[in-house]
Amino acid sequence: MNTLRILRDLLRYNGEFAIGLVLVLIVAAIALCSFFSPYPPMDVYVVPPDIPPSWEHPLGTTSRGQDVFWQLTFAIRNTLLFGIVVAFLSRIISLAVGLISGYKGGWVDRILMSINDTFVVVPLFPILVLFYFIMRDEMTWAMLAIITALLGWAYDARLIRSIAMSLRTREFTRQAVFSGMSTGKIVLQEHLPFVLPIVFSTTMNNINWSIGIEVTLSVLGFTDINTPTIGGMIYWANQHTALVSGIWWWVTFPVLLVIMLFIGLFLLAISMNEYIDPRSRLSRLGGQA
């Protein structure tokens, strides 16, 4: 009941949230359509190739004889899921490292941050390509998600650490220490709520970032190209020189959809912040934070 009311108010007072929600819902609805697809995603030449958008094939068909719309439903589902899995895994790492490092300080901080900084300076893209060349056929979708998550937490861990460092010196932390709360409890109960708005925002950004990584790698063919993803679709379109031969719908619709997802997630990120942080919620009501 309460959650519904919060949603209603967010929709009513927050334009960014409404637009973001609509965009993400459209993308999610398209992803869900994949469960009703008349064609298996891996099969080729199930429909006549190279047909421009028509009533029968609303987004046209590819040169490989696939329906662009139904192919897109699978692609966006996999891409979205990839982003969520990567963001979820990397959030856990960055929260753990950032909060503990910032709160504990001393040698714990120094060790964790030297690891952190290593990950910050390490060039991600060549490493991912390297992984692909080493693993080749074992480089499945899940494996790529885990590797990307392991590489994608460092920036946010540093951000979270800087907040935790400031929180450590606040009176309520001293009060918590005085009352005998354990480190884990202090970090989870007292400090986590402070960083959650930032984590929310970085989650959306991280989903965007990991989708970008996935699309880039797929376009270049450095992933499991048989699993349909947005990048994978563009890869196949390039392989068939779709733009040169005028099959624009093969490239345009995946790109449009992924842009919709990017913008939707971004708008959700910034508007969620406003709800989670009670002070900015107050300023929206016209009060002083």
Added chain:
Amino acid sequence: MIAELRAIPSPDELNAPQTSPLLTVDRLKAYYKVKLFGVDREVRAVDDISLAINRNEIYGLAGESSSGKSSLIKTIAGAIRPPLRVVEGSVRFAFKDGERDIYRLSPQELSAIRWSRLSYIMQGSMSVLNPVRRIRHAFEDFALPHVSAKGADFTRLVERHLKRLHLDPAVLQAYPHELSGGMRQRVTIALATVCNPEFIIADEPTTALDVIVQKGVLSMIREIQQEFGSSVLFVTHDMAVHANLTDRLGIMYAGRLVEEGRTRDVFKKPLHPYTAHLISSLPRIGDEAPKKALEGSPPSLADPPPGCRFHPRCPFAIEICRREAPPMVEILPGHRTACHVAQADPARVRTVA
């Protein structure tokens, strides 16, 4: 202000056999020790302090900024963190269920007495409440582990306590920023006293409040103290607050206790020249003469002057003051001071005022 001093205890009260004091601080030395990049610094924030606080008593601690007040009470509460370290001495509490030496306890034992027996209203207590959590959570986080009541019983306990302190239990649902400064301060005090502690340390709880709110907060502390029969160690540099609230008063200067006695005695007959100056600086109604400032400023605690630490600023300083630190000596009944001059002639110092 002086006129509002509390009544002197009757001679019977004074002569009544004293049970052992609740808190005994014995020759406590706590220094900030920094050894870093070849710099070896030692700041003697608490230097050889002995004091005792009885049951059912409000003990005031006064002194200017950087005189070591906060370091002393952090040490007493066992809430010190490096670089502050206890070098010597002991802090003993005689709680109803047994005596405890704060620096001989395991972390678990220390945690067990906190809140339930020993509570600490921290300095800047406006910010001891987590701004992103509701007040209810502050009670649950800090006090719940220290009481036996759980769940709904705990909520009832907290609500009863708030009502007793004339606070609306509805504040439990509020965020700290939704309360006024005075309300927040009261909630903080309620939070610190919810377990009926025997000993309450209050570190400048009235600083940054306007006088009306101050009065409310002070009467709240007084009420709690009388209702629970707890002892309060009350720290502030505001002498007017001391005059209104405390039973006994200790004056700190440069990390040392320089005078201690019943509040009324200290105000009426200060024995230490520093106290005398402090009290003569207080405004009095009808007194239009300009106040004379004490020359100089408090010494650095990293490099305090030898002998009596007050001697460079003291108008009465004699030869021995430059060489020997004066011991705390009881000069009048229940009235101690650390001053060579006062120990030789108690009447001399009063001429300053």
